Each structure stands twice: as structure tokens, then as C-alpha cells.
Amino acid sequence: MAHNVARLRARLSRFDVTLRPHLKTGKSVDVARAVMASPAGPATVSTLKEAARFAEAGVRDIIYAVGITPDKLGRVLDLRSGGVDLAVVLDTVEQAEAVAAASREAGVRIPALIEIDCDGHRSGILPTDVEKLTAIGQILATDAELRGVLTHAGGSYAARGVAALVACAEEERRAVVDAATILRTADLACPVVSVGSTPTAHYAADLTGVTEVRAGVFVFFDLVMAGIGVCEVDDIALSVMATVIGFQREKGWILTDAGWMAMSRDRGTAKQAVDQGYGVVCDLAGRPYLNLIVADANQEHGIIAVRPGSGGVLPDLAIGDRVRILPNHACSTGA
Template identity: 65%
Template sequence: MHDPNPGLDRLTTPCLVLDEARMTRNIRRLAAKAEALGVTLRPHLKTAKSVDVARRVLTGGSGPATVSTLAEAEVFAAAGVQDILYAVGIAPQKLPRVLELRARGCALVILIDSLAQAQAVAEAAQAAGQPIPALIEIDSDGHRGGLRAGDPELIEIGRRLHDSGAELRGVMTHAGESYGVDGSAAHAVFAGKERDATVAAARALREAGLPCPVVSVGSTPTAHAAEDLSGVTELRAGVYMFFDLVMAGIGVCDTNDIALSVLTTVIGHQHDRGWVLVDAGWMAMSRDRGTAAQTVDQGYGVACDLGGRIYPDLIMRQANQEHGILALRPGSTERLPNLPVGTRLRILPNHACATAAQHDRYHVIPEDGSGALMEWNRFGGW
């Protein structure tokens, strides 16, 4: 991160800090990767939940984009993002909002993986007299929802959509199990699973006489490790624009790529225990302990100085609602740094999505080095 920014000294802590230069570098890295692989990049905006970030990550600011809530779709559509995939299985009760968004000009596509959903989509499309395009979710690694590429129900769902006034747009998968392995070689294996599963499903649909123009894959680990996406049309990823300690822990990025941090202030000490108390607890960091199962457990986050330089082995070992306890990681031979009351620190998060969700804005260090902090709003809700 940059040298200490005097603007950070004037902020009320805890608050969320975003390094625009790092974010921009991360965005460009994956854009270049997608271009080299010959696929369209469809960034996931669920981590950012910010129109300002969307304008910097999306081509022309209008899409294509991925979202995880209809609230995201509504906010981004109002800001001019028109090509949106809602990449969570649709609940039938949400279809009126889908139709309303589409009626306002948003080319929203939804996701299904069952005949029950296909039936609900078909009925809603027929009643409204307008098509609702849908992708069928494919299970490529047993992580969550979706159909196996060889499941006969795939063709039944495809026909139900295609013959009903809805629209079969294609297939999609997400290899969430890639988060549980370490290194680009292991992530490349999962990228291959994503490709093979979706390409096989697309082939099955086409051989049944059904259209399948979209073949969509992606997670942040697999997007960065993919080597061959033949037969795939688009690539999705989300947390890559910010990165976090979980991604660093499995080798997708380095800690120097993490663009997001929480600004906090030292409020006390327990010298006999080697503790430094700060005013950022789990309400600021979230309760996410995503590195606990990794080779290096980072507690609730890694402590940095105001300029973003990491204090060796100093982590947030414990977190209460509004108190964080910093201490050296177990077994460390480092010396605890001198951090008087009032010292400002920055804490790198385990999971950028969860930490960002605790805050309503980003305090942005501009990449042009002007020194004047910017403020970008973020939103929540469903």
C-alpha cells in the first residue's frame, strides 16, 4: 500500500479503506487473463456493492456483470449497468422483481437447476407475455447446487424453458471447492473441471436440439489459474478486485495485492499478556475465520502500519463486538512493536466480502497520489 496518507488520521475509526492503485492493478490483471483466454469477463459485483467500483471494473461501465442479490441488480441497473446475471438460484417469489427489471430495460438473466424453478419461470413469462432468460446451473465439483452434466433432468429443464415462452440462455458453474486447495496447479485442475462440465452440458443440450449460446464458468482461484477455456464463452470472478487473506493463503495473490483494509486505533494494552487493544472488533472485521483451516491462521486479520506495511506476525488474535485484540501469532520469535494509545493501524481482512459488508462506504486512497481521500458509497440488502 502507499505511504501514510494524512487523510487517514482524520477519519473516525473503525472504517473501511480501499487502495485504488491496488484495486486497479488487480482489475487489469484478470482482464488481461480473460483476453488471453479468448473469453468475455463478467465481473461479480457482490463483494464491491458499489457503483463507483462497478464503473471502474466493467467495460464501459455498463456490463457484463454478475450479482448475487436482486438489490444489487436494481442498484446497478439504475446506474446504467444493463447486462446482468443474477447468479443465485431463483426463488419463484422474486420473479415479479425480475420482470420489473427487464421491463425497465435491464437484460437480466436468472439461474435455475430444477424443474420446479423452470415451471415457475415458464408460468411467470407466459403470464407477463415477455421472456425470462435463464442459465442452468451445472455442478462441476459437488460444492453446492446444480445438476451434473449427464443428468437427464438437464434436458427436461432445457425443454421446459425453451418451449414455454421463457428462454434457455445456456449453462453456468462455479467451482467453489477451489477455495479449499492451494496453488495455481491445483486451481487449474478445478478450472478444467468447470470447463469440462459446462462444455459437456452444453453439448448435451445442443444434441437434444436446444440452444446453448452461453457457457459460463468461474471463481477467483480458477479464473486466475485457467489454462484452456475452449468451448467456454465467459469467465466470472468477484473478490479478485480487492483480494483478501484467504486468497493469499491459497496462493492466488500476495498480501501486497490486498486492496482492502480496516482502519483502527489503539485504545489500550495488556502488557503482561502481550496484547494491544484496538477499536475494531468483529463488527468491523466480521466473524469470518476463513484462514483458520489454512496452513497459516491469520486470526481475524493481519496488522499493518498506516502505510499498509505488515507488522511481522502481528495478527488480530481475538475479536469482541467493538474490541480487537492484537498479539503475536503463537510460536513467533518477533518482538511486539511499540504501539502507543492513539496509534492508527490498518487490518487486512480474511474475507473481503464479509468485512466490506460491515461498512457503508469506502475511504479511497487515490491511485494518482493526490493525497485527497475519496469516499465511495456501498450498499447492502436483498
């Protein structure tokens, strides 16, 4: 883990940006303190429960990076009243109006970032939508606080090869910089220009105009990241320890007590060149067995088998033996 953190810090040191790590991956105060620039942050979270937990541990600079809804604004105000600079994210006029109304009622300005759609992956405003960007910006600037713009290059998870990853990073950068320019042209302040994904953080060639980089899975890495080419399998710093509980020898199965409740149901590698099932099986020292994967999973049972077509053989394991399983997606397994 320490190597992974140092690697990204070293890479970003060549740019004039701040690393704002996403704490949803580790969900741990100790891990958070290892990745943040200081015990006070900055940090990113995916739930208000995470925000509250890390606030209790002294984190004071937090972005709640999931679209805000009116029913959550009371909790946001509570956290802010406790000394946490908690900012929210939105991409609609309706959300902006709700944030503005809550700010007026409370007599404090809630900071918000406008989410930008850089690659069609999920939510956000297109960086060319001048009308919507300025409408939201004006609402926030009047009664709340326009903190800036933010995007996530989720499409980078489908990229293959260095050139494609570099292109994703530039597409991500260009989108938020263009959006920030639109806001500033309309005389709206845009101090924060935030990008974020582990693949683009490791392959960005230019971050001109960007103020901060958000990334989360880099701290542990996982099989999806290895499949993209962002890391090696040996870099993966998170595993699930499982115990052998049975066999179906005629089927070539070893059964363990780590099913999808332990591993998660994320099958992110299924669309990659090498399908790793529900995870790669290793010995207790973390050394992968050759072509051995969790081929299938039930709620509490994992089915270990040799990768189809590999010609591999099952290891000689006994009831009670333990193995480590590397996950497809560290964030969901860690949760």
C-alpha cells in the first residue's frame, strides 16, 4: 500500500495539483491518514456516513462526491456547523435551487461543485452546455457558494493501452477546464477544477487548468486495474482470506467460505481480455497459484477452479487450509 501511495504522489508532484484521495476505498482512518496530505484532508467520500466518520477523526476538508438530494442537506449543515468544510456535488437546476434554499434558511452558504460529463459514462452536465452551466452557477453564487467544477473519467475503465489512457485523461481535463472557462466568462468564480479516476491520474500528460486530482482505488489496486494496465498483480494490496471448507472433486472444485458476500458481486474483469472470475487465488504469502480463480460464487460459498482452457491443475489443499483471494474491485470488496 505504501508503495502505491508513494507512486501516485511522485507522479502528481510534477503538476501543480492537490491530491484529494477518495476514502471510500479504504474506509479506514489509518488508511486515510496514510493517503491524505494532512490529518485534516483534503478528502473525498461517497456517503455522508463516511463524511461523519472521518470528520470525527479530524478530517476538515471533504467533498461528498455523489449528487446531493434535498433530504440530505440537513445532515450537510450539521457537519458544516461542526467545523467541517463539506462541499456537495450537483448537476441540475433543481438541486442548485434546493442547496440555495437550504443556505438561505440556515443563514450559511453551502459550497457546491457542478458535475461535468466528460465521457458519457454517467451523470453530469456536458461541458458545452453554456445555458445550464451558467443557470446553475448563478443560483449557487447568489444564495449558496459555487465552489467549482468536478468530473470523473469513468470511461477510462474501458480504455486499453497507454495511448487510450492518455487520451482519456486529456478528455477529462479538457471537459472541466472548458466548463470552468464558461463559468468565468459569465463572471462566476470557479476556484476548484477537479478531475478524478485512478487510470487517468496515472496517465495524465497535462493537467494545465486543473487544481486537484481525486483517486481512490490506487491505494490498494485490484484486478480490474491490473487488466487495464495501471498496475501489476503484485501491486494489489488488498485480499480476502478464505478457508477451504469442502470439495467437489469430480467437478474440479475447491469450496471456500468466501462467496460474493466476502468478495462482492463485481465482475469487472469479465469484459477484459482475461476474465478473473470473482478473484485470483493466492497462497497465504500472496503468491498467485497458476491459473486458479474463484470461478463462481454463492452468498457464502466460493468455488475455486482452474481457469477454463488453461490446462492447469488444482493445488493440494486440505479442509481448513487458508488462501488469499485478490479482488476484482477493491472498493466494493473493501466495503
